[in-house]
Amino acid sequence: MKAWHLTSRPQGLPTIDNFALRDLPDTPLDKDQLRVRNLWLSVDPYMRGRMNDAKSYAASFQLDQPMTGGAIGKVLESRMEGFAPGDLVLHMGGWREGGVIGLDMMPNKLPTALLDAGLPPQTFLHNMGLTGGTAWIGLLRVAAAKPGDTVFVSASAGAVGSAVVQIAKAREMTVIGSAGGAEKCAWVTELGADAAIDYKAAPVLPQLAAALERLGKPGIDVYFDNVGGEHLDAAFATANDFARFAICGMIDVYNDAKPQEMKYLIRTIPARIRMEGFIYTDQFIDCMEEFYADMSGLIASGAVTIRETVHEGIEAAPEAFLGLFSGENIGKMLVRV
Amino acid sequence: MKAWHLTSRPQGLPTIDNFALRDLPDTPLDKDQLRVRNLWLSVDPYMRGRMNDAKSYAASFQLDQPMTGGAIGKVLESRMEGFAPGDLVLHMGGWREGGVIGLDMMPNKLPTALLDAGLPPQTFLHNMGLTGGTAWIGLLRVAAAKPGDTVFVSASAGAVGSAVVQIAKAREMTVIGSAGGAEKCAWVTELGADAAIDYKAAPVLPQLAAALERLGKPGIDVYFDNVGGEHLDAAFATANDFARFAICGMIDVYNDAKPQEMKYLIRTIPARIRMEGFIYTDQFIDCMEEFYADMSGLIASGAVTIRETVHEGIEAAPEAFLGLFSGENIGKMLVRV
Numbered sequence: 244m245k246a247w248h249l250t251s252r253p254q255g256l257p258t259i260d261n262f263a264l265r266d267l268p269d270t271p272l273d274k275d276q277l278r279v280r281n282l283w284l285s286v287d288p289y290m291r292g293r294m295n296d297a298k299s300y301a302a303s304f305q306l307d308q309p310m311t312g313g314a315i316g317k318v319l320e321s322r323m324e325g326f327a328p329g330d331l332v333l334h335m336g337g338w339r340e341g342g343v344i345g346l347d348m349m350p351n352k353l354p355t356a357l358l359d360a361g362l363p364p365q366t367f368l369h370n371m372g373l374t375g376g377t378a379w380i381g382l383l384r385v386a387a388a389k390p391g392d393t394v395f396v397s398a399s400a401g402a403v404g405s406a407v408v409q410i411a412k413a414r415e416m417t418v419i420g421s422a423g424g425a426e427k428c429a430w431v432t433e434l435g436a437d438a439a440i441d442y443k444a445a446p447v448l449p450q451l452a453a454a455l456e457r458l459g460k461p462g463i464d465v466y467f468d469n470v471g472g473e474h475l476d477a478a479f480a481t482a483n484d485f486a487r488f489a490i491c492g493m494i495d496v497y498n499d500a501k502p503q504e505m506k507y508l509i510r511t512i513p514a515r516i517r518m519e520g521f522i523y524t525d526q527f528i529d530c531m532e533e534f535y536a537d538m539s540g541l542i543a544s545g546a547v548t549i550r551e552t553v554h555e556g557i558e559a560a561p562e563a564f565l566g567l568f569s570g571e572n573i574g575k576m577l578v579r580v
Numbered sequence: 581m582k583a584w585h586l587t588s589r590p591q592g593l594p595t596i597d598n599f600a601l602r603d604l605p606d607t608p609l610d611k612d613q614l615r616v617r618n619l620w621l622s623v624d625p626y627m628r629g630r631m632n633d634a635k636s637y638a639a640s641f642q643l644d645q646p647m648t649g650g651a652i653g654k655v656l657e658s659r660m661e662g663f664a665p666g667d668l669v670l671h672m673g674g675w676r677e678g679g680v681i682g683l684d685m686m687p688n689k690l691p692t693a694l695l696d697a698g699l700p701p702q703t704f705l706h707n708m709g710l711t712g713g714t715a716w717i718g719l720l721r722v723a724a725a726k727p728g729d730t731v732f733v734s735a736s737a738g739a740v741g742s743a744v745v746q747i748a749k750a751r752e753m754t755v756i757g758s759a760g761g762a763e764k765c766a767w768v769t770e771l772g773a774d775a776a777i778d779y780k781a782a783p784v785l786p787q788l789a790a791a792l793e794r795l796g797k798p799g800i801d802v803y804f805d806n807v808g809g810e811h812l813d814a815a816f817a818t819a820n821d822f823a824r825f826a827i828c829g830m831i832d833v834y835n836d837a838k839p840q841e842m843k844y845l846i847r848t849i850p851a852r853i854r855m856e857g858f859i860y861t862d863q864f865i866d867c868m869e870e871f872y873a874d875m876s877g878l879i880a881s882g883a884v885t886i887r888e889t890v891h892e893g894i895e896a897a898p899e900a901f902l903g904l905f906s907g908e909n910i911g912k913m914l915v916r917v
Contacts (some may be wrong), residue, residue: 252815280618288737292850333847357746434794447816471845471846475845476839489850490848492849493845493846493848496846501781501848502813502841502842503841503842504606504839504840504841504842505838505839505840505841505842505843506838506839508808508812508830508840508842509808509833510841510856510857511827511830511855512827512829512830512858512859513629513854513857513859514857514859515856515857515858515859515862516856516857517855517856517857518848518852518854518856519848519852519853519854519856520848520849520850520853521845521849521852522849522850522852525638525852546617
């Protein structure tokens with residue numbers, strides 16, 4: 244089976260030349276190992292950070308080693324207790340067709356009751372997993388958003404952002420989403436957002452101020468940040484007193500070493516803004532049960548809908564990943580292998 | 581009696597021409613009013629914001645009206661219950677020699693037990709009041725600093741910063757303070773700081789990194805911000821995981837409309853930094869009793885020392901205020917009238 248290897252560290256935006264698809268050795272199973280055939284691979288913006296040789300919350304990818312990431316696989320062979328051939332597992336051995344998976348890849352059997360009820364397995368790579376969990380934790384736990392709040396979400400047509408919009412609407416909040424382009428904005432409105440801002444059409448701040456004005460709201464109570472930069476500054480500019488910012492991503496600056504110019508950061512003090520960075524894996528275990536129950540209910544009721552941008556075949560993984568940075572995806576970007 | 585009036589709104593740094601000293605009308609007392617003779621006036625950086633015609637947490641000063649601010653006065657005449665001639669009161673009718681004080685100026689009798697124990701009355705304008713309370717609330721409540729933490733404090737020779745240094749050392753934290761110039765840095769070290777950085781001598785970040793290295797600390801757990809800008813960015817650069825930033829002031833940018841260039845803001849996510857703006861008056865009532873008991877104990881034991889930069893006479897008030905922005909003061913800037 245083949246796997247994508249990182250062959251050089253990208254400077255700025257990665258290119259296809261940073262990656263190579265190579266055969267994995269075919270080794271017999273040791274104890275506590277599974278052999279899997281992957282069905283779905285996740286590509287996520289946080290992986291860009293792992294391509295640098297710098298200390299971060301997720302370990303750096305090693306050069307000339309297979310990359311890792313979320314994946315859904317089917318067990319072919321098992322020497323791990325509790326797993327049998329045919330089981331569907333969520334694990335971290337992504338970026339490859341499959342192969343040997345140890346405990347370090349954190350395999351988890353997908354809950355059969357939810358699969359039997361019709362939940363597609365790949366949703367555990369998005370709404371029922373990393374991206375939906377990130378949305379739920381960031382909005383409800385980190386930002387402590389509550390009914391009646393006005394919520395601003397950047398990258399609201401992305402996997403995390405679209406889940407934020409829908410969870411917020413299900414909780415009776417007013418939601419303003421930003422996205423790039425008319426098609427994405429139309430989808431964000433379809434998801435229930437009260438206003439959608441096209442950040443490619445005009446600067447963010449005047450559009451955000453105009454949307455608040457139209458909605459009769461003095462400012463935002465919550466900002467869910469996926470992009471940083473201009474969006475974050477617009478959130479500082481329009482924050483109500485005691486606003487909470489959940490900082491989930493800054494995709495605008497992942498590939499870009501230049502400083503962010505923050506004109507309204509100073510409003511932190513008069514508006515008593517609380518800004519907090521968070522990572523899904525820190526908090527997920529503590530709230531997993533509540534999250535699964537709540538999110539599967541929201542999906543079943545139609546309050547949270549599933550939308551995917553799918554690239555086909557293992558060969559397409561790098562182009563799917565690069566598409567995240569050109570804003571290609573609507574909903575969760577996936578690779579079907 | 582004379583009072584300083586704001587006669588024009590400053591653009592950038594204020595000048596003496598923005599102010600005029602004018603006579604107050606001599607009116608008889610109404611019910612719920614006091615006539616006071618002020619002894620001490622406070623000048624504080626937050627007053628700069630009140631000179632703008634913009635909504636903020638503290639109301640704008642009105643043009644051609646007497647300015648207000650913290651003051652200690654002696655009651656000359658009283659038609660307010662609980663106050664008698666000779667009482668010392670803390671009130672908001674500053675920037676003037678004295679005059680008529682109503683309930684809107686929030687007069688409070690100074691606690692006679694503490695005065696009798698030798699606490700100088702003007703300390704209720706600094707360590708026992710706005711600046712000491714701001715330090716105590718920001719460090720212990722907002723940033724939740726605890727023994728063993730590494731704390732970075734900007735403007736650590738200022739009224740708030742010097743109190744932060746001393747409270748942190750009394751609580752067994754490691755403290756790095758920044759200040760402008762060798763004299764101030766020497767004083768910060770005298771206060772007990774483990775390292776002092778002269779931000780006028782060299783850029784902040786390399787000095788902060790070197791101080792951490794010398795102290796054998798991997799980074800900072802707490803940042804107490806009085807200045808913003810380069811200091812804040814250096815704090816983002818060196819933050820340990822789950823660091824807390826209490827944002828008290830950004831004196832670097834109060835007079836300056838240009839954006840802050842934040843190169844390390846993106847570390848909010850991998851380091852899960854929590855940054856929170858706060859204002860003394862939001863939280864003071866809730867913790868006043870605990871604060872008075874704790875702070876008077878720290879002063880009595882010598883753990884917190886009193887240092888003042890005093891300008892003499894009502895005429896000197898604007899120059900005392902302007903001195904805050906040129907970094908003139910060591911400890912609390914006061915005017916004795």
